[in-house]
Amino acid sequence: MSIPIMVLIVMTGVGLIFGLVLAFVNKKFAMELNPVIHLVEDILPKGQCGACGYAGCQAYAEAVATDPTVPPNLCIPGKKPVADLVAQLTGKVAPEVEPRVAQVKCQGSNKLAVKKYEYAGVQECVAASQLQGGPKGCQYGCMGFGTCANSCPFDALHMNEVGLPVVDEKKCTGCGKCESVCPKKVIAMAPIGSHVGVLCNSKDKGPAARKVCSIACIGCGICKKNCPYDAIVIENNLAVVNEHICLEKCENATCLAKCPTGAIQGLTPESISQSEAAKEVAAVASKAAKEAALKAAEAKKAAETEKN
Amino acid sequence: MEYLTLFISAVVVNNFVLTRFLGLCIFFGVSKNLNASIGMGMAVTSVMTLSSMLAWVVYHFVLAPFHLQFLTTVVFVLLIASFVQLLETIIKKQAPALYNMWGIYLLLIATNCVVLAVPLLNAESNYTFLMSVVSSIGSGLGFALAIVLMASLREKLRLADVPKPLEGLGIAFILAGMLALAFLGFSGMISL
Numbered sequence: 001m002s003i004p005i006m007v008l009i010v011m012t013g014v015g016l017i018f019g020l021v022l023a024f025v026n027k028k029f030a031m032e033l034n035p036v037i038h039l040v041e042d043i044l045p046k047g048q049c050g051a052c053g054y055a056g057c058q059a060y061a062e063a064v065a066t067d068p069t070v071p072p073n074l075c076i077p078g079k080k081p082v083a084d085l086v087a088q089l090t091g092k093v094a095p096e097v098e099p100r101v102a103q104v105k106c107q108g109s110n111k112l113a114v115k116k117y118e119y120a121g122v123q124e125c126v127a128a129s130q131l132q133g134g135p136k137g138c139q140y141g142c143m144g145f146g147t148c149a150n151s152c153p154f155d156a157l158h159m160n161e162v163g164l165p166v167v168d169e170k171k172c173t174g175c176g177k178c179e180s181v182c183p184k185k186v187i188a189m190a191p192i193g194s195h196v197g198v199l200c201n202s203k204d205k206g207p208a209a210r211k212v213c214s215i216a217c218i219g220c221g222i223c224k225k226n227c228p229y230d231a232i233v234i235e236n237n238l239a240v241v242n243e244h245i246c247l248e249k250c251e252n253a254t255c256l257a258k259c260p261t262g263a264i265q266g267l268t269p270e271s272i273s274q275s276e277a278a279k280e281v282a283a284v285a286s287k288a289a290k291e292a293a294l295k296a297a298e299a300k301k302a303a304e305t306e307k308n
Numbered sequence: 309m310e311y312l313t314l315f316i317s318a319v320v321v322n323n324f325v326l327t328r329f330l331g332l333c334i335f336f337g338v339s340k341n342l343n344a345s346i347g348m349g350m351a352v353t354s355v356m357t358l359s360s361m362l363a364w365v366v367y368h369f370v371l372a373p374f375h376l377q378f379l380t381t382v383v384f385v386l387l388i389a390s391f392v393q394l395l396e397t398i399i400k401k402q403a404p405a406l407y408n409m410w411g412i413y414l415l416l417i418a419t420n421c422v423v424l425a426v427p428l429l430n431a432e433s434n435y436t437f438l439m440s441v442v443s444s445i446g447s448g449l450g451f452a453l454a455i456v457l458m459a460s461l462r463e464k465l466r467l468a469d470v471p472k473p474l475e476g477l478g479i480a481f482i483l484a485g486m487l488a489l490a491f492l493g494f495s496g497m498i499s500l
Binding site (some may be wrong): 003007010011014015018019021022025026029030055056059105122124126130271 | 400
């Protein structure tokens with residue numbers, strides 16, 4: 001038999017066999033898919049970019065069509081039109097999101113908190129935290145390298161003079177980016193308008209927590225005992241406030257005055273200005289201003305003597 | 309002993325990624341995080357092994373008897389592509405957990421050069437069935453080793469202060485070059 005004919009026969013044969021096997025397997029192992037999945041998949045842009053957090057458009061289509069907790073607005077390239085169509089197809093509404101704002105759960109500034117060692121590496125929290133859990137004595141506290149402030153897409157977080165991030169509540173959109181980049185989980189999202197917050201993240205037992213930071217929550221439970229609405233629980237030696245109860249019921253927060261360390265703080269504008277941290281910032285700022293004034297005076301003097 | 313030599317040679321000495329520079333597309337594409345790279349390594353190892361078994365059968369019972377060795381590449385391409393598709397369909401239905409672990413990477417390697425290269429080289433070297441199985445398991449594990457090493461390095465690299473123009477793929481290529489240099493140290497350990 002001549003070679004070309006052989007080639008023809010072999011290639012056709014191999015192709016035919018594989019084609020048939022594939023066709024058979026496709027029928028035999030067909031998945032009964034929810035028809036909505038296909039409809040949703042047709043709408044998605046099929047960039048397979050993975051921005052939704054799934055391994056491609058099909059995976060997202062499947063998730064959004066079958067899992068009621070997956071929101072319809074995850075497709076970033078598709079933006080609103082796609083989100084609306086997906087919402088329509090899956091019978092979902094873009095979820096009503098409670099407005100939230102970032103809350104920094106640490107008051108252990110450079111002065112109040114003890115340091116384990118001087119860190120001189122890359123000025124970045126994730127890097128610093130890999131070296132013995134960071135330079136700070138408290139392994140739960142803010143290390144102050146500003147990874148959160150640098151990652152904020154809305155310029156709503158800034159580091160203050162004493163090494164703690166401060167949230168600009170007017171600019172904060174509650175996106176949660178800072179919460180996700182902080183290696184210590186010091187930043188959490190709280191409902192807008194909460195007036196009481198435990199500004200400490202330490203899960204150490206009382207004496208241990210106090211040893212490394214004078215403003216730590218020691219888990220004593222006095223706030224819990226004094227709260228008339230049971231809004232506070234102690235979890236892992238740390239008081240946790242249910243902001244919703246506070247917001248709904250509490251007029252006069254008795255817990256604030258009772259806290260022996262000042263870890264629990266009022267979050268209304270007046271109480272913030274009176275808090276330890278604010279005073280400290282003010283002190284540092286005024287000291288800096290004085291120094292600047294002194295320097296200016298010196299410079300003036302120097303200039304004058306030079307003239308003469 | 310012969311099989312052990314073959315295996316070690318395939319894993320480190322003649323590592324497909326780092327000494328032969330095959331399969332670079334998935335090597336760079338899926339090495340950004342460790343979990344994905346482990347999945348990819350598993351997918352490549354299993355596909356490589358199974359498809360080279362199949363390829364061996366086809367080569368020795370269809371192509372060789374009719375003296376059609378010149379068709380090997382074409383037939384193997386067809387064979388591997390359809391086999392991967394087959395595997396994907398079956399795994400999706402029969403073992404959804406397995407599918408979620410590495411099935412999603414299957415279609416990425418349906419037409420990959422490293423998966424094609426192993427059966428081709430096996431056929432060219434005239435290995436027995438068992439030898440070709442050992443060699444393809446070794447090659448697959450070698451690929452998995454390379455991609456897992458690369459992914460762990462790249463995860464560390466995220467914290468490093470990389471010069472602006474080299475960010476992303478640039479530094480990854482430099483890293484791959486250094487890894488390849490390191491693997492060069494194995495050459496001469498075994499001569500086949």
